[in-house]
Amino acid sequence: MFLQDVGKYYDQARGFEPFGPKVGQKDELLQFFNYECCFCGVGIDRKSLSQDHLIPMNKSALGLNAWGNVVPCCQSCNNEKQQESWKEFLAVKAGIEKPNKEQRINDFVLLKNYDPSLNLNEFADNLYEDVGQVAMTLINLRYRQAQKGIERLLESPVDKAAKHSQSSKKKVWMNGSTKTTQIGFINRNNQKNLGTRGIEGTDHGQSSYKIKCQITNCGHEYGSNGTDIFQRKCPNCQGGKPGISY
Ligand SMILES: [Zn+2]
Numbered sequence: 187m188f189l190q191d192v193g194k195y196y197d198q199a200r201g202f203e204p205f206g207p208k209v210g211q212k213d214e215l216l217q218f219f220n221y222e223c224c225f226c227g228v229g230i231d232r233k234s235l236s237q238d239h240l241i242p243m244n245k246s247a248l249g250l251n252a253w254g255n256v257v258p259c260c261q262s263c264n265n266e267k268q269q270e271s272w273k274e275f276l277a278v279k280a281g282i283e284k285p286n287k288e289q290r291i292n293d294f295v296l297l298k299n300y301d302p303s304l305n306l307n308e309f310a311d312n313l314y315e316d317v318g319q320v321a322m323t324l325i326n327l328r329y330r331q332a333q334k335g336i337e338r339l340l341e342s343p344v345d346k347a348a349k350h351s352q353s354s355k356k357k358v359w360m361n362g363s364t365k366t367t368q369i370g371f372i373n374r375n376n377q378k379n380l381g382t383r384g385i386e387g388t389d390h391g392q393s394s395y396k397i398k399c400q401i402t403n404c405g406h407e408y409g410s411n412g413t414d415i416f417q418r419k420c421p422n423c424q425g426g427k428p429g430i431s432y
């Protein structure tokens with residue numbers, strides 16, 4: 187599911203309608219490859235069209251269901267190729283036609299501006315980090331609740347009053363528990379994390395972080411949920427969504 191969503195996002199980022207099961211999109215694939223299987227060259231049409239992901243959609247290869255990674259082929263090539271590298275598979279299927287067919291496929295990838303070296307491992311890592319962070323936030327919350335309950339039982343009324351006035355003055359900026367929530371982390375859009383005061387964000391179980399845009403002449407400061415930091419864009423100069431309170 188993750189690779190489907192990223193594919194959709196990647197298509198939109200490149201200005202395409204997200205790749206899907208639409209007839210018009212099938213026709214575009216067929217036309218570009220001259221109504222032939224892009225591997226073995228057998229004739230195909232809308233009905234017999236099968237779609238192969240050049241870079242397979244699996245956990246290690248992380249190919250996307252997106253324009254430039256999906257090519258038209260015949261059913262039997264699709265069944266045979268599986269997780270094999272498309273160039274090796276093509277060498278077996280196309281014989282002396284391999285250079286031409288490889289060129290055609292490369293032209294298509296280039297036309298659609300699909301970057302085969304797109305570092306999705308970074309996205310995937312971030313995703314797993316975010317999931318970890320949600321779990322950590324819940325654990326911390328439970329821990330804090332338990333801690334407070336115990337403190338309340340032990341404190342004298344005088345201690346309580348002193349604690350209360352201290353905590354209301356507290357303005358300490360803290361790190362979160364993941365790489366992207368550390369103070370000083372700068373994301374790919376040049377947005378720098380300045381930490382959290384523990385104020386609740388707008389996503390379930392999230393803290394709100396203060397972010398500062400590092401773009402020259404901007405320097406805008408705004409709030410972001412912890413999970414959004416890795417991809418946050420500046421609301422002032424990059425068209426990012428409005429900030430939340432921090
Ligand atoms: Zn074929």
Ligand SMILES: [Zn+2]
Nearest residue numbers: 399404420423
């Ligand atoms: Zn900015």
